[in-house]
Amino acid sequence: xxxxxxxxxxxxxxxxxxxxxxxxxxxxxxxxxxxxxxxxxxxxxxxxxxxxxxxxxxxxxxxxxxxxxxxxxxxxxxxxxxxxxxxxxxxxxxxxxxxxxxxxxxxxxxxxxxxxxxxxxxxxxxxxxxxxxxxxxxxxxxxxxxxxxxxxxxxxxxxxxxxxxxxxxxxxxxxxxxxxxxxxxxxxxxxxxxxxxxxxxxxxxxxxxxxxxxxxxxxxxxxxxxxxxxxxxxxxxxxxxxxxxxxxxxxxxxxxxxxxxxxxxxxxxxxxxxxxxxxxxxxxxxxxxxxxxxxxxxxxxxxxxxxxxxxxxxxxxxxxxxxxxxxxxxxxxxxxxxxxxxxxxxxxxxxxxxxxxxxxxxxxxxxxxxxxxxxxxxxxxxxxxxxxxxxxxxxxxxxxxxxxxxxxxxxxxxxxxxxxxx
Amino acid sequence: xxxxxxxxxxxxxxxxxxxxxxxxxxxxxxxxxxxxxxxxxxxxxxxxxxxxxxxxxxxxxxxxxxxxxxxxxxxxxxxxxxxxxxxxxxxxxxxxxxxxxxxxxxxxxxxxxxxxxxxxxxxxxxxxxxxxxxxxxxxxxxxxxxxxxxxxxxxxxxxxxxxxxxxxxxxxxxxxxxxxxxxxxxxxxxxxxxxxxxxxxxxxxxxxxxxxxxxxxxxxxxxxxxxxxxxxxxxxxxxxxxxxxxxxxxxxxxxxxxxxxxxxxxxxxxxxxxxxxxxxxxxxxxxxxxxxxxxxxxxxxxxxxxxxxxxxxxxxxxxxxxxxxxxxxxxxxxxxxxxxxxxxxxxxxxxxxxxxxxxxxxxxxxxxxxxxxxxxxxxxxxxxxxxxxxxxxxxxxxxxxxxxxxxxxxxxxxxxxxxxxx
Numbered sequence: 001x002x003x004x005x006x007x008x009x010x011x012x013x014x015x016x017x018x019x020x021x022x023x024x025x026x027x028x029x030x031x032x033x034x035x036x037x038x039x040x041x042x043x044x045x046x047x048x049x050x051x052x053x054x055x056x057x058x059x060x061x062x063x064x065x066x067x068x069x070x071x072x073x074x075x076x077x078x079x080x081x082x083x084x085x086x087x088x089x090x091x092x093x094x095x096x097x098x099x100x101x102x103x104x105x106x107x108x109x110x111x112x113x114x115x116x117x118x119x120x121x122x123x124x125x126x127x128x129x130x131x132x133x134x135x136x137x138x139x140x141x142x143x144x145x146x147x148x149x150x151x152x153x154x155x156x157x158x159x160x161x162x163x164x165x166x167x168x169x170x171x172x173x174x175x176x177x178x179x180x181x182x183x184x185x186x187x188x189x190x191x192x193x194x195x196x197x198x199x200x201x202x203x204x205x206x207x208x209x210x211x212x213x214x215x216x217x218x219x220x221x222x223x224x225x226x227x228x229x230x231x232x233x234x235x236x237x238x239x240x241x242x243x244x245x246x247x248x249x250x251x252x253x254x255x256x257x258x259x260x261x262x263x264x265x266x267x268x269x270x271x272x273x274x275x276x277x278x279x280x281x282x283x284x285x286x287x288x289x290x291x292x293x294x295x296x297x298x299x300x301x302x303x304x305x306x307x308x309x310x311x312x313x314x315x316x317x318x319x320x321x322x323x324x325x326x327x328x329x330x331x332x333x334x335x336x337x338x339x340x341x342x343x344x345x346x347x348x349x350x351x352x353x354x355x356x357x358x359x360x361x362x363x364x365x366x367x368x369x370x371x372x373x374x375x376x377x378x379x380x381x382x383x384x385x386x387x388x389x390x391x392x393x394x395x396x397x398x399x400x401x402x403x404x405x406x407x408x409x410x411x412x413x414x415x416x417x418x419x420x421x422x
Numbered sequence: 423x424x425x426x427x428x429x430x431x432x433x434x435x436x437x438x439x440x441x442x443x444x445x446x447x448x449x450x451x452x453x454x455x456x457x458x459x460x461x462x463x464x465x466x467x468x469x470x471x472x473x474x475x476x477x478x479x480x481x482x483x484x485x486x487x488x489x490x491x492x493x494x495x496x497x498x499x500x501x502x503x504x505x506x507x508x509x510x511x512x513x514x515x516x517x518x519x520x521x522x523x524x525x526x527x528x529x530x531x532x533x534x535x536x537x538x539x540x541x542x543x544x545x546x547x548x549x550x551x552x553x554x555x556x557x558x559x560x561x562x563x564x565x566x567x568x569x570x571x572x573x574x575x576x577x578x579x580x581x582x583x584x585x586x587x588x589x590x591x592x593x594x595x596x597x598x599x600x601x602x603x604x605x606x607x608x609x610x611x612x613x614x615x616x617x618x619x620x621x622x623x624x625x626x627x628x629x630x631x632x633x634x635x636x637x638x639x640x641x642x643x644x645x646x647x648x649x650x651x652x653x654x655x656x657x658x659x660x661x662x663x664x665x666x667x668x669x670x671x672x673x674x675x676x677x678x679x680x681x682x683x684x685x686x687x688x689x690x691x692x693x694x695x696x697x698x699x700x701x702x703x704x705x706x707x708x709x710x711x712x713x714x715x716x717x718x719x720x721x722x723x724x725x726x727x728x729x730x731x732x733x734x735x736x737x738x739x740x741x742x743x744x745x746x747x748x749x750x751x752x753x754x755x756x757x758x759x760x761x762x763x764x765x766x767x768x769x770x771x772x773x774x775x776x777x778x779x780x781x782x783x784x785x786x787x788x789x790x791x792x793x794x795x796x797x798x799x800x801x802x803x804x805x806x807x808x809x810x811x812x813x814x815x816x817x818x819x820x821x822x823x824x825x826x827x828x829x830x831x832x833x834x835x836x837x838x839x840x841x842x843x844x
Contacts, residue, residue, distance in 0.1 A: 044536075044537075044540060044541075044628065046534040046535050046536050046537075046628060046629070046630075046680070047534070047628050047629065047630055047632065048630060049630055050504045050531050050532040050630055051504070051529070051532030051534050051535055052504075052532050052533045053502065053503025053504045053506060053529065053532055053533075054493070054495045054503050054506045054507055054508035054527045054529060054660075055492075055493050055494060055495040055503070055508035055527070056503070056533075057493075057533075057660065058493050058494070058508070059483070059484065059491075059492050059493070059523045059524065060493075060522060060523040060524070060658050060659075060660055061481070061483075061523065061658070062481065062655060062656065062658060063538075063656065063658070063664075065537065065538055065663075065664075066655070066656050069481075069655060069656070070477075070480035070481050071476070071477050071479075071480050071481070071482075072477060072480070073476045073477040080475065081477070081478070082473070082474075082475045084475060084476045085476055086476035086477035086480070092655075093651075093654040093655060094565070094567065094603045094651050094654060095567040095601050095603045095651060095654045096567065096601070096654075097519065097601050097653045097654050098653075098654055099521070099522055099653050099654055099655045100482060100521055101481045101482040101483065102481065102482070102654075102655065103482070105476045105477070106476075107473070107475065107476060109473065110472040110473030110474050111473035111474045111478075112468040112469070112473050113468050113473055113485075114466075114468050115466075115487065116485075116487055117487075118466060136733075140733065140737065140738070140739065141739070142782070142784055143516070143739070143770075143782070144770055145516065145517040145770055145771035145780055147772075179517050179518070179519050179771070181516045181517045206468060206469050207468070207473065208468075208470060208471055208472055210469065229515075229516050229517060231517070231519045231520075231521050231653065232515040232516060232517045232518075232519050232520055232521055232524075233484060233488070233491060233514075233521045233524065234484065234488050234491070236482050236484060236485070237482075238476075238479065238482055241485045241487075242485075242487075258468070260469075310558065311558075311562065315562065316562070317562065317563070317564060317565070348566055348567055349566070349567035349568065349601070350569075350772065350774075352772075358567055360564065360565070362564055
């Protein structure tokens with residue numbers, strides 16, 4: 001289940017003349033798919049015999065022909081797999097909902113195996129009435145269903161120093177999007193009763209890392225959910241079963257899993273994960289703190305290094321994902337020539353607030369090399385920047401919040417590679 | 423994986439006085455969940471040890487504590503499990519997206535295990551240019567992502583003759599709702615070129631039943647999809663991998679799975695599944711044919727027989743699903759007294775066209791018996807009828823298209839039973 005992509009530092013230079021070496025155009029071998037029917041297909045084996053009956057697979061799983069569509073980790077990236085990440089295979093998915101079995105994982109002490117009967121959530125600190133909830137207590141409360149993207153702050157973080165990992169799964173796969181079911185945190189805080197000086201919360205997980213993060217009260221009272229379901233069923237163990245925080249649009253490290261405690265205070269706690277980690281070290285040695293929002297971002301998922309073009313030219317669908325922690329995606333532009341010329345992509349399916357949005361760009365490929373890029377704009381008018389524009393402001397010490405424009409080089413063979421342009 | 427609910431023919435009579443025997447109201451044992459914190463919880467085992475690392479579960483699955491949330495069949499309902507049904511556990515889900523592993527199954531010759539490399543889809547008949555598509559050909563085409571409900575025409579069919587099966591999973595679980603990815607059938611037909619007299623299609627599956635259904639051209643050119651994905655990943659084998667028809671709002675038998683052939687003709691084929699089956703036998707011996715649309719319907723999923731109330735009274739959330747094959751759900755009303763008084767439910771989450779819509783009704787339960795009902799209205803103004811109103815028009819010979827109002831009896835103990843009121 002481990003894959004070790006080879007670092008890749010090729011950099012494509014696009015001069016004023018915009019000259020890319022153009023390979024000879026391949027013959028367009030039938031632009032429209034579908035071939036004339038000369039003879040009807042043979043009757044295959046699966047049409048001749050009874051298959052498995054119902055409920056033999058009481059909980060279903062994918063076809064064995066899809067065994068390559070899995071979460072993968074990169075062993076050289078972290079010292080142990082208990083404190084590591086596995087990536088969503090975004091190159092092999094479509095639409096804007098992630099199936100639960102493929103949502104990326106990021107653990108700090110492995111997957112806590114929580115018994116929901118014994119699990120408790122405590123709210124204490126600057127409240128009138130400290131409360132302890134069982135799961136039954138929580139699941140009796142009013143609830144809402146909302147789809148949100150969840151993105152690790154470190155998603156695409158390797159790319160700060162140039163094209164590193166050869167695959168959208170590895171460069172951008174620390175993101176997923178499911179429909180959450182949960183109760184507004186505001187409701188729990190109202191039940192406990194906030195003291196006048198209650199300004200911050202500490203969320204604590206029940207894993208062996210006892211993950212903790214400080215959350216400002218304004219966000220907590222706005223749209224934070226205490227969620228127990230994803231895509232209709234109970235949370236998966238690796239995603240926080242039986243209950244987690246959902247902090248819409250903000251970095252996933254704050255979405256504390258296996259949530260067991262909410263402390264109410266008057267200032268942030270400055271724990272490990274908001275000081276030595278999840279801050280942004282600038283070129284001058286200062287660190288930006290509390291950079292919670294995940295800004296607008298996009299990536300072309302196909303074609304991409306793990307999803308090459310497997311036809312010799314002609315009609316081609318380019319597919320990708322866009323999202324913004326500040327609201328809805330307003331539009332996505334696509335470039336085939338490394339950012340010199342841009343065209344509007346087609347947004348498809350629901351365009352939700354703070355959720356993954358699918359885009360497509362359909363074109364006739366002449367078989368020449370391409371430098372593919374996508375650029376998202378959100379409803380606030382924020383435009384996804386180039387990596388170089390980010391580096392000019394933030395230097396190259398950063399790990400987190402790398403939302404620069406990604407470039408894929410497509411060879412005449414259809415093979416795709418992660419590259420940089422400047 | 424098999425469950426055999428006991429048939430239940432209790433019928434509750436509500437006279438003009440509306441007298442239900444009222445049990446003594448139970449003491450309201452703490453209307454608001456959450457108990458005062460006397461002492462912090464003990465540190466549980468899962469907080470003391472490292473759990474599994476990332477990608478140990480490269481394709482994830484639910485917690486072992488959720489092992490009861492599975493598809494179930496009813497063995498006495500059909501002669502063999504290869505031609506049978508398993509039901510979505512709607513009583514144990516929430517929101518409006520069904521996880522792929524729990525989507526109901528209905529097979530006529532078991533699950534066809536199709537190799538996508540060898541699979542072909544042929545279009546022939548009254549076309550200018552017969553075509554054969556490989557999966558690669560299909561997956562090169564422009565595509566859309568749309569959530570739709572899929573409901574078997576026989577869903578709730580046992581209820582024609584009174585309350586039969588004790589569980590929402592069994593009475594209403596032949597429905598699911600996922601986001602499909604596919605190409606409009608219209609596009610394929612345009613590529614083949616329709617002859618002037620092309621009025622009907624025959625869709626044929628690659629299973630050993632060679633399932634066939636006739637589809638009118640007007641629908642085919644409207645919103646039918648040739649789909650290869652559900653909730654982002656490739657279709658599951660039991661749901662038609664690698665390609666199926668999606669016929670929005672129409673009975674699921676027409677959504678041919680493992681789709682291998684589309685014949686274009688000038689009239690319907692009148693095959694087995696649209697004559698001896700999937701027609702509606704009326705009281706006078708005539709049969710209604712081509713009753714394709716699934717009319718507006720709803721069901722309370724919790725409380726329900728498999729999801730009893732497990733508190734002694736106080737704040738209670740009633741949760742349910744509504745859907746219509748004619749468009750969006752406009753509203754849902756809920757009755758606590760068998761249809762005498764109605765109150766508006768709260769629609770929650772996305773209200774999509776021809777998709778499941780979640781509704782909630784929050785109330786303070788006084789611990790007395792309840793007769794719970796829900797009644798959906800769709801955007802055309804159609805109102806879900808009572809079972810008796812349906813029977814007055816259609817007689818009691820029918821199997822299919824039973825969309826009458828469902829009643830659950832809640833006892834003071836919180837136990838729930840499938841009953842009829844009249």
